[in-house]
Amino acid sequence: MTTKIKGSMLVLGSGIFTGIIAVLLVYFGNPANMGLCIACFLRDGAGALGFHRAEPVQYMRPEIIGIVLGAFLAAFLKKDLKARGGSAPFARFLTGVFVMIGALVFLGCPLRMVLRLAGGDLGALLGLAGFAAGVFAGSLFLKQGFSFKRNYSLQKNEAFWFPALMVLFLVFLFVKPAFLFFSKTGPGSMHAPILIALAAGLMVGAAAQRSRLCLAGGIRDAAIFRDPHLLYGFLGIFGGALILNLVFGYFKPGFSGQPVAHTDGLWNFLGMSLVGLGSVFLGGCPLRQLILSAEGNVDSVVTIMGMGAGAALAHNFGLASSAAGTTANGKLAVICGLIFVFIIGFLNTKKPAA
Amino acid sequence: MEAYKVDARGRSCPEPVVMTQKAIKSAAIYIEVTVDNTVARDNVCRFAENYGYKTESREDGEDIVLSLKK
Numbered sequence: 001m002t003t004k005i006k007g008s009m010l011v012l013g014s015g016i017f018t019g020i021i022a023v024l025l026v027y028f029g030n031p032a033n034m035g036l037c038i039a040c041f042l043r044d045g046a047g048a049l050g051f052h053r054a055e056p057v058q059y060m061r062p063e064i065i066g067i068v069l070g071a072f073l074a075a076f077l078k079k080d081l082k083a084r085g086g087s088a089p090f091a092r093f094l095t096g097v098f099v100m101i102g103a104l105v106f107l108g109c110p111l112r113m114v115l116r117l118a119g120g121d122l123g124a125l126l127g128l129a130g131f132a133a134g135v136f137a138g139s140l141f142l143k144q145g146f147s148f149k150r151n152y153s154l155q156k157n158e159a160f161w162f163p164a165l166m167v168l169f170l171v172f173l174f175v176k177p178a179f180l181f182f183s184k185t186g187p188g189s190m191h192a193p194i195l196i197a198l199a200a201g202l203m204v205g206a207a208a209q210r211s212r213l214c215l216a217g218g219i220r221d222a223a224i225f226r227d228p229h230l231l232y233g234f235l236g237i238f239g240g241a242l243i244l245n246l247v248f249g250y251f252k253p254g255f256s257g258q259p260v261a262h263t264d265g266l267w268n269f270l271g272m273s274l275v276g277l278g279s280v281f282l283g284g285c286p287l288r289q290l291i292l293s294a295e296g297n298v299d300s301v302v303t304i305m306g307m308g309a310g311a312a313l314a315h316n317f318g319l320a321s322s323a324a325g326t327t328a329n330g331k332l333a334v335i336c337g338l339i340f341v342f343i344i345g346f347l348n349t350k351k352p353a354a
Numbered sequence: 355m356e357a358y359k360v361d362a363r364g365r366s367c368p369e370p371v372v373m374t375q376k377a378i379k380s381a382a383i384y385i386e387v388t389v390d391n392t393v394a395r396d397n398v399c400r401f402a403e404n405y406g407y408k409t410e411s412r413e414d415g416e417d418i419v420l421s422l423k424k
Contacts, residue, residue, distance in 0.1 A: 004400055080392060087366065142372055150364030153390075153416065212393055214367070221368060225375065225401060283366030 008232050014211035015236020021200045022115050022237075023244035025063070028192035032250065032259035033119040035241075036063060036204065037112035038286035039103035040260075042304065043311035043320075044188050045169070048180050051308065052315035056186020060173045062194050064290070065166045066201015071209035071294035072163040073202075080209070083159035085298035088148035091344055092299050095278045096306025097313065098337035099286065102274030104311065104320040105330045106130075107261050109286040110215035110275060114234065116261060118241035120253035123263050130269035132219050134276025138345070139223040142280065146349040151299055159296030162304075170198070187260055205294065214288040216279035260323060267326045267334065274337045281344060358382035362398070363390040363417060370394040371401050374422070378405050383424040390417050398422075 022035030034040060040057075047058030075081040103109045106127050108116060113131060116124035138146075172180055173194060183189040191197065207213070211233065218231035245251040255263050262268075279285045282303055284292065289307075292300035314320040319330040358377045362370035370389050377385045385407070387398050395418050399409040407422040 004403065007396065007400065082391065084364065084390075087364065142368070147369055148366060151366075152364060212396075217367065221371075224368065225371060227401065227404070229400065283368075288367075 008229055011211040011213060011230060012232040012236045014207035014213050015233035016240035017207055017236075018111075018204050018213065019115070019118065019237040019240025019242070020244050021204055023241050023248065023250065025192050025197065025200055026250065027248060028196050029190055030192050030197075031187040031190045033116045033121060034108075034112060034187065034260055035115060037108050037115070038064070038290055039100055039109035039307065039311075040107075040112060040187070042100070042286075042307050043104060043314070046308045046311040047188065047315070048182065050179070050181055051312035053181075054315040054320070055181075055188075056183050057188045057315070058181040058183045059188040059191060060169055060180065060182075061191070062170070062173060062197035063201040063204075065170050065173070066198045067205035067208070067287075067290055068163055068166045068294045070202035070205025071291045072205075074206040074209040075295040078210070081159055081296050083154040083156055083296040083298065084151045085154050085158065085302075087151040087299050088348070089299055089302045091148060091348070092282060092303045093306035093309075095281055095341060095344060096289075096303040097310035098340055099275050099278035099282070100307040100310030101314050101319055101330075101333050101337055102271045102278065103286070104314040105326060105334050106268050106271035106275070107321050110272075110279070111237070111285070111287050113272065114215065114237045115241050116258070118238050118251075119245050119258070120251045121258040121261055122253060122255045123258060123261055123265065123268055126265040126268040127272040130272035131276040133269075134273035134278075135216050135219040135280055136223050137273075138277045138280025139220050141345045141349055142220075143224060144349050146281065146345060148281070148348060151297070154298065158298055162293050162298070162301045205291065208287060208291050209295065212288075215285040216276060217284060217288070219276075220280055262321050262323060262325045264321070264326045267321070267331060270334050270338065274334055274341060277338070277341050277345070281341065281348075355384050357384045357386035357421070360385060360387040362394060363388055365394070367393065368397060371397050374398050374401060378402070378407075385422040387420040387422065388414075388417050389420065392418070395420060
């Protein structure tokens with residue numbers, strides 16, 4: 001009983017901590033309501049590497065590097081680091097592609113969705129409703145026996161390549177080689193100082209690794225098991241960010257004029273439905289995928305690569321929304337994504353005997 | 355007493371718990387769940403304890419074997 005309460009306190013505490021850090025990052029220069037956003041920041045990274053050429057959203061975000069390295073160190077010290085993979089890697093890659101597209105039509109991953117809500121962005125309420133609907137649909141598949149099947153133990157060195165890549169990106173960030181792209185205007189140009197962002201990432205990564213913080217897991221476990229454990233993390237992020245937003249005067253309730261957001265409710269809903277459903281199949285939200293990647297789960301690394309590819313496609317094909325609104329291509333891509341993810345769901349669900 | 359055996363090694367969240375839930379629904383009073391990471395261990399134990407099971411875990415090489423008893 002006591003370990004149960006301790007676990008719930010840990011996830012609540014790391015949620016509050018993450019919410020506070022996110023608002024502090026806005027204070028130090030990140031875009032409003034975007035102190036942390038796994039989808040946006042992976043997209044910025046894909047842009048920095050030149051995989052897409054959307055000039056306002058190109059930056060090698062130190063937060064991503066920090067989260068991975070922080071989670072890696074925490075996992076290493078606590079002996080959670082373990083190379084494993086082989087559970088439907090390509091289906092995960094493609095699901096990652098569509099999760100990213102859904103997130104970029106909404107304009108945020110589940111983490112940023114909560115941060116938007118905590119900043120008073122009421123348009124994100126429709127995103128939340130869509131996300132909950134997607135997670136709920138995914139939970140029904142799980143109850144019916146959905147599985148990507150098991151992963152397997154891999155060579156030990158497999159666990160080190162993803163964190164090593166982040167170290168390389170960190171070197172890039174300081175050296176700024178000419179082949180990288182850094183936004184001069186737009187959200188990509190708005191960022192906290194490198195060392196602050198890196199430190200923030202390291203702390204959030206370590207906290208999320210220890211607490212298993214997951215934005216999709218809260219609603220999922222409440223739906224399947226009536227277990228609110230991970231919901232505390234969700235609420236913690238909201239509460240922590242809300243309080244600090246009120247203190248800093250960042251809280252501005254309303255639908256229109258919200259930073260890096262649009263008011264197209266239907267597509268906020270459907271974009272986040274796609275993210276919710278995909279996240280349940282993947283075994284966690286984009287933040288959780290990043291943490292699992294740092295712990296040596298290379299299926300999650302493949303998922304992150306899929307998300308990077310999805311970000312590149314989203315900007316190259318004009319799928320991503322902007323403050324000006326959604327795009328026709330983006331809507332079509334979300335519909336395709338929902339159809340694809342449902343097919344994935346049906347093909348991987350075997351009704352259990354008895 | 356023969357244990358109801360569940361092999362949840364290598365499964366993504368929350369499959370180990372879904373598999374345990376199925377075992378609990380079959381009214382098994384002794385369930386043995388094999389997992390291979392501490393997240394699955396903690397999740398399965400938390401779930402089983404909510405259903406009134408006493409939980410014990412022991413390491414078996416790379417794996418963790420959880421005994422859930424009513």
